[in-house]
Amino acid sequence: MTIKVSGLSHTYNAGLAYETKAVADVSFDVADGEFIGIIGHTGSGKSTLIQHLNGILKPDSGQIWIDGIDITGKGVKMHEIRKRVGMSFQYPEYQLFEETVYRDIAFGPRNLGLSDAEIDERVREAMDAVNLDFGEMAERSPFDLSGGQKRRAAIAGVIAMRPGVLILDEPTAGLDPKSHADVLSMIRSVHERMGAIVMLVSHNMEDIAAMSDRVFVMDMGRLVCSGTPAEVFADAEYLRGIGLGLPPSTEMARMLGLAAGAIRDMDDLIDAISRMRKGRDL
Amino acid sequence: MSGPPAADTGAVRAGCDRQDVNFKGQPYIEVRDLVFEYRRGSDTDGEPDVVMRAVDGVSLDVPRGSFTAIIGRNGSGKSTLAKNVNALFLPTSGSVTVDGMDTRDDAFVWEIRRRVGMVFQNPDNQLVSAVVEDDVAFGPENLGVAPDEIRERVRAALIAVDMTEQRKMAPHLLSGGQKQRVAIAGVVAMRPDAIIFDEPTAMLDPEGRREVMDVIGRLRADGVTIVLITHFMDETVDADRVVIMDRGRIVLDGTPAEVFRRADEIESLGLRLPFAVELASRLRRRGIDVPAGLLTPEAVAGWLRGSAA
Incomplete structure (x- = not known):
């Protein structure tokens, strides 16, 4: 699995007074199995950028190749893209809706048309990956779980699709330190076990530095630098100037x-x- | 006024009550044996009520002008406690008083909410108007404050949060930190005695977090009583007092230096130490004898430089 993005631009409210270039001429490559951290202040374009990678947003210009397929091309079936690119939004637990944890996690795989046995295998695998005990949790209402458990159950629903690319937008926001650590170790183990590309968007510089192979820095819609954590975090003055830190x-x-x-x-x-x-x- | 005995709250009192030393007089907020239960159930399905005891016998005095930080796991009862303080929730048993006014007395509810403001996690849920200064004016307008006085309050509140320049802007065009500062200005314009901040920085980028913590520091310097609920331990090291909650009870209560000395207990509660405290403790294990009680990176760095010279 690889990602290639070339000359990607997206403008909100084009032609209006509040026209905003949310993403401006962004290009990058991600190699198989890479762990990418994405940082940038609120409004720098991170969320807009990642929403292009599974086709939720269409670019004004530029191309995106996922596993060699140009997803901006005509006739591309979006469900083929969404099978490959799993996205966990901010506060994903707000999207839990089923009566049981099992049914919630099974929702995506069921829509793929898998057999019951295959679905069962996927749910067990995903719950194991996010460290939710199947016997104890599968038949409980997702709304009875703790905050950290809900977050992990919601992410399990994405993992059950066995995506080759897993994109996580602020997966630890609002969690207490223990749940925060649990979610991080879950991400690490999913990355190692599934070999997926992980793209982690976070305001937590400590997590980004500890987890990422490479860090992308966004500012005013542009990808202003990328490199290893050591390279990116070497320039403290610059990062502070664009609202970030070390x-x-x-x-x-x-x-x-x-x-x-x-x-x-x-x-x-x-x-x-x-x-x-x-x-x-x- | 000393705090309640440890037996009442299950709290381990870490050392002396610093509030006795530094803050004389009647506590501004008095929480006595507070129990709060969420109930749900019977209306639709005939099953018995499910009762969840979120706050389970908490007593807490908050002196006027003090800065109290409350930490604890998700679901430990912090936010429920906070909502009991400004009468959004009323006690199942026990009592809460603000400047002597009992929250259960209907006659006091609006006065309590004016005096004790709240700022929540998500600024987008707290802004109501299309222009920053209108948003800040919303609260005082509802109090029936005279127009001249409202203008003065809005001006002062925007200065307090350093948002004067953006006063004519639409809130949705602001950064997260700026939005949160507008939300704080809206509370400041009510001229409250106390503000409860419930994870005000959880959704913010690093710059936004710095901005909001700076504003909290300035409000404190102006004499506003601050209660800060947070998961970021480093935001608590300047507090007069740190209160740790677990399963609806207060389990640790003292100055930051007193509380964060109890590293093992804090870890067993699913929490972390502030960065500098964790670093110092791990350096000690490596044979570098950093003294206890250094709470900030600057303090630890200063000691390391001094002791190496």
Whole structure:
């Protein structure tokens, strides 16, 4: 599975006074199995961009190839695209609607026309992936779950489609620290087990730095930089100028005059501080 | 006025009550043995009511002018407690008073809501008008405040949240942080004594979070009583007091330094430590003797630089 985007533009309210170029001439490639973090301030175009990747929005210009298929071309069957590209929106638990967790997760696979046995296998696999106990949870109402469980049940519905690309828009927003950690480890394990491309949109720089192979930075509809977390988080002034910041460990490293870009998380920071102090003791 | 004894609340009182030291006089908000239950069921299907006890025997004094942070898991009862304070919910048992006014007394409800404002997570759900300054004027207009006075209040509220420049704009064209600041201005224009912030930064980008926390700091400096509910531990380290809730009860209550010293308990409650506290504790395990009680990255960095020199 690969993604290629070329010259993608999308304008809201074209021709009106409030015309907004939400996405402006964005191009990128994503390799098989890559984990991409997407950051940018509110209104920078992240959500508009990702909504093009499974055909919810149509670009004004530009092309998008998913697995070699130009999804902006004529005659493309959208359900073929949505099978490949799974999208979890912000607060996906608001979209839970079935009587049981099982039926909610089974909704997508059923629409694919799978047999009951295949659907069952998909539901079990998805619940396992998001770490919801099948025996305990499958027949419960999704509305009786805790906040973090609801979020994971909603994402399981996307995973049950076995997408080759999994796009998650702010999957941890509003969760408490434990649920936040659970959702992150769930994303990591889905990425590893299914080998899917993951695109994670988040305001949490710590998560982005820890999880991503590459980070895309959006500002005013443009993809203004992309690179490894070390490359992207090396330029603190620039990021702050566009309403972003550094992961706390990277920020702390900067404060201490350490090579900040190389510090992704607290483990890196502690190693660097230990080395710094040993160096001075000599 | 000391807090309730630990036996009443299940709270582990971490050290002395700092509020006794720093804040004299009658507490502004007094929560006494509060129980609040959500009920649903019998109307349609004949099944017995399902009762969910969201707040289970909470007592809490909030002194005037103080900054109290409340943290806890999703579903621990934080928001339900907050909604009991400004009479959006009324106690199942126990009582809540604001400046001596009982929330169960109908005569006080509007005065309590004017004095204790609330700011919620999603700014889009809190803005009602097509122009920023009209939105800020909405509350005082409903109070029947005179037009000249409304203009003055709106002007002052927009200054307080640093949104004067955008006063003629449509709210939907603002950033998340700006929208949230307009929502706060709408509350400030009511001239409240206290504001309860229920996860005001959960949906914001890093800049938006900084903006909103700056505004909260300024309101505090102006003497507004602040109650902040949050999942971001780093937003609590400047508070006078941190209250941790679990399953409807207060389980830890003290200054940030006192509360965050209890690392194991906090982790077992499904919470995290503030960044600097976690870093310091892990550095200690590596043999770097960072003193306890440093709560901010700046403080830890300062110690590391000082001790290495």
